[in-house]
Amino acid sequence: MSSEMRPEFRVGTGFDFHSFEEGQTLVLGGVVIPHDRGLKGHSDADALLHAIMDALLGAAGLKDIGSYFPNTDPRYREISSLLLLEKVYRLVRGKGFSVGNVDLTVIAEEPRIYPHIEAMKANLARTLHLQPDQIGIKATTMEGKGPIGRREGLAVQAVALLIKEK
Numbered sequence: 001m002s003s004e005m006r007p008e009f010r011v012g013t014g015f016d017f018h019s020f021e022e023g024q025t026l027v028l029g030g031v032v033i034p035h036d037r038g039l040k041g042h043s044d045a046d047a048l049l050h051a052i053m054d055a056l057l058g059a060a061g062l063k064d065i066g067s068y069f070p071n072t073d074p075r076y077r078e079i080s081s082l083l084l085l086e087k088v089y090r091l092v093r094g095k096g097f098s099v100g101n102v103d104l105t106v107i108a109e110e111p112r113i114y115p116h117i118e119a120m121k122a123n124l125a126r127t128l129h130l131q132p133d134q135i136g137i138k139a140t141t142m143e144g145k146g147p148i149g150r151r152e153g154l155a156v157q158a159v160a161l162l163i164k165e166k
C-alpha cells in the first residue's frame with residue numbers, strides 16, 4: 001500500500017460542566033433521566049452531547065460549539081442537543097471524515113448513570129452512524145470533593161477519533 005493510500009486519523013477532546021437547577025429536566029445523551037434537578041443551560045443543557053460535539057469539532061479542526069450554536073441565539077433555546085449533534089455530524093462529514101469511535105466519562109455524584117447507558121449509546125449510534133461497540137460511556141464520581149462532589153453540577157469528558165479515507 002503506497003503512503004497516499006493510508007487513512008488520516010484525527011483525535012479530539014471535549015469537556016463540559018453544567019450546574020444543577022431545580023425545576024429543570026435532566027437530559028444526558030439525549031435520554032431523560034428521572035432526578036429531582038436538571039442541568040442549567042440555554043439549550044437542553046445536555047453536557048454529554050456538548051462534550052462529544054466539541055471532541056468531534058476539535059478533531060476536524062473546526063471551531064467550538066459556542067461558535068456554531070451561540071447561547072445568545074434564540075433558535076437554540078431549549079433545543080434538543082441531538083439536533084445540534086446531527087448538525088455537527090454533517091459538518092464533520094462535510095470535511096470528509098467519518099467517526100472511528102467515541103469514548104465518554106460522566107463525572108457525577110448523582111444520579112446513577114449506569115441504568116441509562118444503553119439508551120444513550122443508541123442515541124449516539126443513530127446520530128453518528130456508529131455501531132454500539134464504537135461507543136464507550138463510563139461514569140465516575142469525585143468522592144464527595146469539589147463542586148461535583150457537593151452535587152452542584154456534573155461534568156462530561158469526551159474523546160473522538162475521526163478517519164478520512166484517502
Ligand code: MG
Pocket residue numbers: 016017018041045046047050
Ligand atoms: Mg454545555
